[in-house]
Amino acid sequence: xxxxxxxxxxxxxxxxxxxxxxxxxxxxxxxxxxxxxxxxxxxxxxxxxxxxxxxxxxxxxxxxxxxxxxxxxxxxxxxxxxxxxxxxxxxxxxxxxxxxxxxxxxxxxxxxxxxxxxxxxxxxxxxxxxxxxxxxxxxxxxxxxxxxxxxxxxxxxxxxxxxxxxxxxxxxxxxxxxxxxxxxxxxxxxxxxxxxxxxxxxxxxxxxxxxxxxxxxxxxxxxxxxxxxxx
Amino acid sequence: xxxxxxxxxxxxxxxxxxxxxxxxxxxxxxxxxxxxxxxxxxxxxxxxxxxxxxxxxxxxxxxxxxxxxxxxxxxxxxxxxxxxxxxxxxxxxxxxxxxxxxxxxxxxxxxxxxxxxxxxxxxxxxxxxxxxxxxxxxxxxxxxxxxxxxxxxxxxxxxxxxxxxxxxxxxxxxxxxxxxxxxxxxxxxxxxxxxxxxxxxxxxxxxxxxxxxxxxxxxxxxxxxxxxxxx
Amino acid sequence: xxxxxxxxxxxxxxxxxxxxxxxxxxxxxxxxxxxxxxxxxxxxxxxxxxxxxxxxxxxxxxxxxxxxxxxxxxxxxxxxxxxxxxxxxxxxxxxxxxxxxxxxxxxxxxxxxxxxxxxxxxxxxxxxxxxxxxxxxxxxxxxxxxxxxxxxxxxxxxxxxxxxxxxxxxxxxxxxxxxxxxxxxxxxxxxxxxxxxxxxxxxxxxxxxxxxxxxxxxxxxxxxxxxxxxx
Amino acid sequence: xxxxxxxxxxxxxxxxxxxxxxxxxxxxxxxxxxxxxxxxxxxxxxxxxxxxxxxxxxxxxxxxxxxxxxxxxxxxxxxxxxxxxxxxxxxxxxxxxxxxxxxxxxxxxxxxxxxxxxxxxxxxxxxxxxxxxxxxxxxxxxxxxxxxxxxxxxxxxxxxxxxxxxxxxxxxxxxxxxxxxxxxxxxxxxxxxxxxxxxxxxxxxxxxxxxxxxxxxxxxxxxxxxxxxxx
Numbered sequence: 001x002x003x004x005x006x007x008x009x010x011x012x013x014x015x016x017x018x019x020x021x022x023x024x025x026x027x028x029x030x031x032x033x034x035x036x037x038x039x040x041x042x043x044x045x046x047x048x049x050x051x052x053x054x055x056x057x058x059x060x061x062x063x064x065x066x067x068x069x070x071x072x073x074x075x076x077x078x079x080x081x082x083x084x085x086x087x088x089x090x091x092x093x094x095x096x097x098x099x100x101x102x103x104x105x106x107x108x109x110x111x112x113x114x115x116x117x118x119x120x121x122x123x124x125x126x127x128x129x130x131x132x133x134x135x136x137x138x139x140x141x142x143x144x145x146x147x148x149x150x151x152x153x154x155x156x157x158x159x160x161x162x163x164x165x166x167x168x169x170x171x172x173x174x175x176x177x178x179x180x181x182x183x184x185x186x187x188x189x190x191x192x193x194x195x196x197x198x199x200x201x202x203x204x205x206x207x208x209x210x211x212x213x214x215x216x217x218x219x220x221x222x223x224x225x226x227x228x229x230x231x
Numbered sequence: 232x233x234x235x236x237x238x239x240x241x242x243x244x245x246x247x248x249x250x251x252x253x254x255x256x257x258x259x260x261x262x263x264x265x266x267x268x269x270x271x272x273x274x275x276x277x278x279x280x281x282x283x284x285x286x287x288x289x290x291x292x293x294x295x296x297x298x299x300x301x302x303x304x305x306x307x308x309x310x311x312x313x314x315x316x317x318x319x320x321x322x323x324x325x326x327x328x329x330x331x332x333x334x335x336x337x338x339x340x341x342x343x344x345x346x347x348x349x350x351x352x353x354x355x356x357x358x359x360x361x362x363x364x365x366x367x368x369x370x371x372x373x374x375x376x377x378x379x380x381x382x383x384x385x386x387x388x389x390x391x392x393x394x395x396x397x398x399x400x401x402x403x404x405x406x407x408x409x410x411x412x413x414x415x416x417x418x419x420x421x422x423x424x425x426x427x428x429x430x431x432x433x434x435x436x437x438x439x440x441x442x443x444x445x446x447x448x449x450x451x452x453x454x455x456x457x458x459x460x461x462x
Numbered sequence: 463x464x465x466x467x468x469x470x471x472x473x474x475x476x477x478x479x480x481x482x483x484x485x486x487x488x489x490x491x492x493x494x495x496x497x498x499x500x501x502x503x504x505x506x507x508x509x510x511x512x513x514x515x516x517x518x519x520x521x522x523x524x525x526x527x528x529x530x531x532x533x534x535x536x537x538x539x540x541x542x543x544x545x546x547x548x549x550x551x552x553x554x555x556x557x558x559x560x561x562x563x564x565x566x567x568x569x570x571x572x573x574x575x576x577x578x579x580x581x582x583x584x585x586x587x588x589x590x591x592x593x594x595x596x597x598x599x600x601x602x603x604x605x606x607x608x609x610x611x612x613x614x615x616x617x618x619x620x621x622x623x624x625x626x627x628x629x630x631x632x633x634x635x636x637x638x639x640x641x642x643x644x645x646x647x648x649x650x651x652x653x654x655x656x657x658x659x660x661x662x663x664x665x666x667x668x669x670x671x672x673x674x675x676x677x678x679x680x681x682x683x684x685x686x687x688x689x690x691x692x693x
Numbered sequence: 694x695x696x697x698x699x700x701x702x703x704x705x706x707x708x709x710x711x712x713x714x715x716x717x718x719x720x721x722x723x724x725x726x727x728x729x730x731x732x733x734x735x736x737x738x739x740x741x742x743x744x745x746x747x748x749x750x751x752x753x754x755x756x757x758x759x760x761x762x763x764x765x766x767x768x769x770x771x772x773x774x775x776x777x778x779x780x781x782x783x784x785x786x787x788x789x790x791x792x793x794x795x796x797x798x799x800x801x802x803x804x805x806x807x808x809x810x811x812x813x814x815x816x817x818x819x820x821x822x823x824x825x826x827x828x829x830x831x832x833x834x835x836x837x838x839x840x841x842x843x844x845x846x847x848x849x850x851x852x853x854x855x856x857x858x859x860x861x862x863x864x865x866x867x868x869x870x871x872x873x874x875x876x877x878x879x880x881x882x883x884x885x886x887x888x889x890x891x892x893x894x895x896x897x898x899x900x901x902x903x904x905x906x907x908x909x910x911x912x913x914x915x916x917x918x919x920x921x922x923x924x
Binding site (some may be wrong): 476478479480482483484507509510511512514515527529533535537538539540541542543545546547549550552556559561562594640665679 | 709710711713738741742743745746758760764769770774777778780783787799896897
């Protein structure tokens with residue numbers, strides 16, 4: 001697997017642990033239909049124990065783990081290995097999320113492991129220098145999101161969005177840039193894509209919406225429209 | 232779920248990450264047959280992404296997670312919640328393994344979460360004072376294992392075994408005590424049970440045996456014989 | 463050193479990192495005078511690099527480190543060893559503070575190290591079960607403080623205070639119990655001592671007071687009065 | 694403070710925790726004399742509680758902390774702040790040593806804090822990509838050292854040495870590169886400097902030498918000779 005597997009513009013649905021069990025599976029199934037209907041690249045994250053279930057039922061989603069450790073198979077216990085993820089059909093993994101910050105060494109090794117087994121990597125960055133540092137490690141995607149905005153209504157400002165994109169591409173133009181903070185509507189999705197983001201990721205904007213499925217669909221439609229126009 | 236669900240003498244197969252994917256599932260299926268054949272309480276641990284698969288195929292095993300965090304559902308990402316584990320059918324969880332040491336606060340909270348959702352807790356202890364400290368937190372099982380012996384051929388000495396059992400039961404007689412280090416044969420299993428262990432756990436003794444399945448069966452037979460005699 | 467070195471009622475001034483450098487030294491010097499004037503056992507905590515300075519100038523204070531690791535001298539780097547602390551004249555150490563939670567194993571080992579070199583240990587606990595677990599490890603003092611109240615104006619409620627004291631003493635009557643949360647005045651100090659606390663610890667109540675030195679003096683007077691009455 | 698304060702070639706004496714107390718101070722005093730005698734830039738690391746003592750007695754050394762956290766003064770406890778270090782006269786700090794790995798975010802923030810207060814930063818890197826990632830964060834010095842060689846007799850191979858230097862300078866030519874692993878003699882020092890290292894750091898090579906002071910002097914002489922030749 002390589003960058004060809006993920007096509008910009010892409011959309012990431014990241015329910016974190018707001019939804020668990022049947023509620024999560026239900027949202028995933030709906031996303032699975034939308035992926036097919038709108039021909040949009042959709043990544044869908046889930047807690048580790050539930051990944052296999054979603055893979056089985058949602059062939060149109062790039063099912064994504066919310067964290068991975070850099071361990072190799074062997075005498076280690078309680079950590080998440082790339083091999084287990086691949087075995088259950090996971091295709092991508094988020095690393096270094098603000099809720100699970102990793103040491104620099106662990107990020108570097110986890111990206112290495114992921115490449116060995118063909119997992120896509122989405123590595124979270126807070127500041128611009130951190131984003132550039134991560135770019136040096138060669139992940140597939142960098143999710144640029146100012147930590148202090150996560151979970152809040154405020155969007156990343158336009159300067160943050162454009163400068164993270166520019167600075168990351170300058171280090172390595174092959175890395176895709178996802179923007180995340182504070183997306184609350186389909187208009188926000190369009191705005192970020194027009195500013196140059198390769199992808200957009202949403203948590204609260206969907207799970208805390210009055211009608212999560214409807215909001216998710218509108219956002220995905222926005223991605224599809226942007227995709228259409230760009231052709 | 233409560234202590235009635237776990238019956239001494241019990242046997243814990245803990246392949247850590249030595250086995251992954253089909254190899255792990257294959258061993259689990261065999262253990263599942265042995266649990267039925269020998270009427271022995273078997274716990275079987277697995278990495279988080281693979282737990283659901285094993286639950287589905289192995290109804291006679293108490294499928295056990297190799298770690299759990301103390302998070303509640305909500306705005307957290309990359310950690311293992313009790314709710315996801317229960318959703319996929321997991322019945323027990325190992326906490327504070329030497330490969331994933333937890334803060335005291337996290338152990339206390341994880342035990343609380345586990346009780347809320349009906350997960351059995353197996354908490355690892357190194358020294359006798361640590362075992363007694365953990366006993367105060369009221370887990371179902373304490374796995375007493377001197378950290379420096381994990382993964383080696385040397386068994387815990389008899390004094391360690393008897394004194395951890397005695398000291399734990401003195402704090403709380405309802406807690407079951409599992410012994411783990413250096414079990415390499417069915418005779419080791421019998422020895423530990425005769426010294427008073429409620430259960431015995433094995434990793435290397437099985438996964439590094441010449442014939443893992445045969446060795447596992449001999450060890451389970453040893454548990455069954457001990458069970459029989461004790462009646 | 464042993465429990466004889468710390469005499470109830472004692473008072474702990476814990477400026478955390480609110481005060482640094484000359485401001486911290488200035489408060490320490492004043493506390494040093496008060497310790498002599500009021501014949502009260504005073505512990506004074508400071509960041510690691512500044513401990514030596516305070517020891518040199520404040521012979522009447524039990525100078526206390528804000529954290530310690532469980533390392534032995536040798537091939538380790540960047541961690542705080544008991545031996546370095548003792549070398550610069552530190553007499554006590556706080557372990558497992560909510561800002562620096564430790565694994566259970568690290569707490570157990572750090573207490574061991576501290577005993578070997580004669581450092582007093584003050585171990586922080588959040589809930590009652592955690593306090594009892596820590597009691598099993600035999601520290602000199604347990605600081606019982608509900609994590610959610612740290613840094614806030616709300617005091618621990620009377621039931622928390624009396625039940626932590628009772629439950630800790632039940633495990634080991636030699637352990638002294640310090641209460642900490644939300645002490646804002648000399649009356650709070652008296653109240654906690656009358657409820658049975660062996661010692662009282664204050665951060666915000668002093669560093670955020672309008673006149674920190676005056677407030678510190680009033681609180682120490684309250685300890686002295688209580689001490690007098692109890693004779 | 695800035696890069697002008699550290700002049701290549703420089704030499705780092707890093708006793709970790711092999712030496713503590715008077716033994717450490719004794720070695721530092723000797724290094725202090727050698728710094729003056731040979732006009733060589735010497736950095737000398739020490740555990741946090743002992744830094745102040747060494748600063749007071751050794752004005753010719755760049756006294757260096759073995760770790761620092763990214764905290765700001767305020768409601769934090771048990772961590773090392775830049776402000777405390779500067780207050781006691783420390784001039785440099787090692788970050789992300791293999792014994793105390795830091796999250797990427799913490800490294801980025803600690804470098805920021807250090808710059809604010811004028812501390813030199815020496816950030817450890819394991820692999821080449823990690824070294825380049827760190828270079829993006831703009832530290833003063835990168836210590837390139839393959840983690841698996843730390844504490845062993847094997848030196849970094851010549852290719853590792855030259856490629857880390859080249860790759861770091863390519864990202865940012867102002868960053869000085871220190872090489873560390875396996876230096877056991879004055880010849881090793883010369884070899885690494887001739888390969889292009891701006892500085893060389895030693896632990897075991899000195900503390901485990903038969904005559905640590907003599908070996909330290911020989912190594913410093915090697916730096917002085919190299920310096921002389923280069924003029």
